[in-house]
Amino acid sequence: MAWMDELKYDSQGLIPAVIQDASDNEVLMVAWMNKDSLRDTVSSGKTHFWSRSRQKYWMKGEESGNVQNVKDISYDCDKDVLVIKVEQVGGAACHTGHRSCFYTHIVDGQAKEDESLVFDPKQVYKK
């Protein structure tokens, strides 16, 4: 697919992907894709990424079961960021058990964590 080759990957071959919940557009997570993981995301309809910290290819939900079913893919005018709308299986994207990785908000100049959890990470990640 020509558009995949036209995207601007960084010096490590990566492009950031903003993952939104298709139901209300809440941002669930931001992670990195390389061309292989983007191709597999398109062909399988489930999000795949490249982990910079673990230097590892991964499918979201491969361990937790909380996969993301792709509903829409778009990219920006600079062709260097993806936005992907998904159906989030299990209702939570973050490994901490929060619905979204963005659970820390700035309130009156202070960082305040949202305490509501969708799942208990100890139960989901059992190793």
Added chain:
Amino acid sequence: MAWMDELKYDSQGLIPAVIQDASDNEVLMVAWMNKDSLRDTVSSGKTHFWSRSRQKYWMKGEESGNVQNVKDISYDCDKDVLVIKVEQVGGAACHTGHRSCFYTHIVDGQAKEDESLVFDPKQVYKK
């Protein structure tokens, strides 16, 4: 503010910021901030960025008038991405005249541009 110092900036001192329209959570743009632009975003209540391509500090809307009034700031579990919800003055964030920079969607495997424009860029950027 301590939380600003705890964020993880990259080797160039930058952190990506996802800008959402507070009215419906649509992603308008993704741009980069350094600590100075983040501080000014917090203190002024209007988004400021660092342009990697122009190597220049800028306030969104400084030329077009389409400033972004900050409604909420959050960051992720890795502390390396910001999500900022804004009121978008003028109704459009992209220099092309589109509401969002993410106006190219993948439809049946092909990239398809949304043609609706909020403003004519020739009228807004007159230089």
